[in-house]
Amino acid sequence: MTERYEVIVVGGGIVGATAACILAEADIKTTLINETQPQKTWPNDTVDLRVSALTKASQNILEKIGVWPVMVEHGVGPYYQMRVWDANGNGELHFDCADTEFDQLGHIVENRITVASLWDKLERLSGANLICPATVNELQKIKQGWRVQLDDGSEYEANLVIAADGRDSRLREILRIETKGWAYQQDGLVATVTTEKHHQNTAWQRFLTEGPLAFLPLANGQCSIVWTLSTETSEKYQQMNDDEFLAVLEQASAGILGKMIDVGPRAKFPLRFQFAQRYIDENFVLIGDAAHAMHPLAGQGANAGLLDAAAIAELIIQAKKVNRPIASQRVLRNFERWRKGDNLAMMASMDAINKIYKVSVSPFVMLRSEGMNWINNNALIKQFFNRYAMGLREDLPSLAYENKPVD
Numbered sequence: 001m002t003e004r005y006e007v008i009v010v011g012g013g014i015v016g017a018t019a020a021c022i023l024a025e026a027d028i029k030t031t032l033i034n035e036t037q038p039q040k041t042w043p044n045d046t047v048d049l050r051v052s053a054l055t056k057a058s059q060n061i062l063e064k065i066g067v068w069p070v071m072v073e074h075g076v077g078p079y080y081q082m083r084v085w086d087a088n089g090n091g092e093l094h095f096d097c098a099d100t101e102f103d104q105l106g107h108i109v110e111n112r113i114t115v116a117s118l119w120d121k122l123e124r125l126s127g128a129n130l131i132c133p134a135t136v137n138e139l140q141k142i143k144q145g146w147r148v149q150l151d152d153g154s155e156y157e158a159n160l161v162i163a164a165d166g167r168d169s170r171l172r173e174i175l176r177i178e179t180k181g182w183a184y185q186q187d188g189l190v191a192t193v194t195t196e197k198h199h200q201n202t203a204w205q206r207f208l209t210e211g212p213l214a215f216l217p218l219a220n221g222q223c224s225i226v227w228t229l230s231t232e233t234s235e236k237y238q239q240m241n242d243d244e245f246l247a248v249l250e251q252a253s254a255g256i257l258g259k260m261i262d263v264g265p266r267a268k269f270p271l272r273f274q275f276a277q278r279y280i281d282e283n284f285v286l287i288g289d290a291a292h293a294m295h296p297l298a299g300q301g302a303n304a305g306l307l308d309a310a311a312i313a314e315l316i317i318q319a320k321k322v323n324r325p326i327a328s329q330r331v332l333r334n335f336e337r338w339r340k341g342d343n344l345a346m347m348a349s350m351d352a353i354n355k356i357y358k359v360s361v362s363p364f365v366m367l368r369s370e371g372m373n374w375i376n377n378n379a380l381i382k383q384f385f386n387r388y389a390m391g392l393r394e395d396l397p398s399l400a401y402e403n404k405p406v407d
């Protein structure tokens with residue numbers, strides 16, 4: 001007989017594993033299926049190439065499901081300040097946690113730490129079943145939900161399928177949910193660098209004509225860089241030897257962290273603006289990058305996905321509590337209404353910032369610098385931007401709020 005679950009989550013990255021954790025902890029019978037075995041151990045002196053700046057709202061979610069303390073044990077890099085400046089003008093923005101009620105603006109965390117900590121928790125939750133490595137190949141609609149078929153031919157059924165299978169979502173394709181968007185013709189080039197000066201637990205971002213260069217402060221004193229470059233330049237920089245690369249990086253950084261001393265392996269990720277036209281189908285929902293992929297310049301993709309995960313889980317748990325079907329149109333439509341607008345607003349702001357900084361015509365640059373400096377000198381407006389970047393917006397899922405009890 002085919003095994004049946006209340007929810008099947010496909011994709012065990014940051015977003016899917018979080019959704020599965022929240023649901024399983026609330027005794028919703030959940031299966032998480034992931035294509036690859038998540039990395040559980042790694043040599044001490046290495047840093048994951050993929051890191052994320054996690055907001056306060058994301059930290060709250062991960063804290064409330066008991067995963068954050070494990071992440072802290074592995075090492076998370078708090079940042080207290082953020083400095084953003086324009087390479088072509090004199091515009092500057094400076095955010096400081098001293099202007100907020102919090103001890104830090106956010107944390108830089110290696111993605112493998114977040115994923116391993118979530119999986120560690122899932123393995124200890126009796127309500128969670130983990131199937132991995134396994135790829136979902138097909139979905140078949142059945143009367144009460146979906147039958148999910150894996151690459152080894154095995155089948156599972158669930159009332160609700162949550163697709164958290166990333167930007168190139170196979171499930172979104174199977175359901176013929178269309179996406180809109182475009183390729184940026186830019187790559188995000190990432191690497192871990194050792195700098196002469198300490199990062200001072202500050203996230204540094206310099207806007208250059210091709211795109212922003214960010215130095216994200218890691219717990220071990222190194223920086224993770226995310227450098228947005230045209231596809232041609234990123235290819236050229238990928239081909240350079242380490243010394244050549246360190247030289248161009250030092251020049252692009254304007255020496256803010258002194259000499260660039262050492263660089264580890266480099267990787268580049270083609271950037272896209274992409275959103276699913278709908279997040280839901282019958283007994284089916286898209287979350288995380290499967291629903292929306294955005295420019296990484298303000299580090300919000302995983303944060304937005306964590307809010308999706310917390311929101312859909314909250315609606316399911318609420319429905320179950322009052323004995324309503326967990327995959328009803330009412331639940332799914334509420335989710336879509338709740339999260340789609342917030343995600344689109346975030347994506348549109350990232351896109352606008354990317355476009356604004358690509359212009360290098362002097363009157364525009366002057367105006368842009370004026371605008372940045374005006375925001376920097378206006379405490380109220382700055383506070384608004386700061387809170388927005390920290391993920392502290394209106395209408396968040398309960399888990400994302402500071403100390404707000406879960407219903």
Ligand SMILES: Cc1cc2nc3c(=O)[nH]c(=O)nc-3n(C[C@H](O)[C@H](O)[C@H](O)COP(=O)(O)OP(=O)(O)OC[C@H]3O[C@@H](n4cnc5c(N)ncnc54)[C@H](O)[C@@H]3O)c2cc1C
Binds near residue numbers: 290
């Ligand atoms: C250069 C760069 C820098 C970034 N920096 C930040 C940042 O600072 N802060 C931030 O918030 N975000 C950042 N992001 C965005 C962030 O990395 C993503 O938004 C986030 O990782 C998406 O997570 P996800 O779980 O939705 O998808 P993914 O991480 O793509 O996970 C999808 C999972 O699904 C599995 N899968 C796929 N297909 C199947 C299938 N058919 N069957 C079973 N399993 C399947 C995959 O194996 C994978 O484990 C950055 C992105 C880039 C490119």
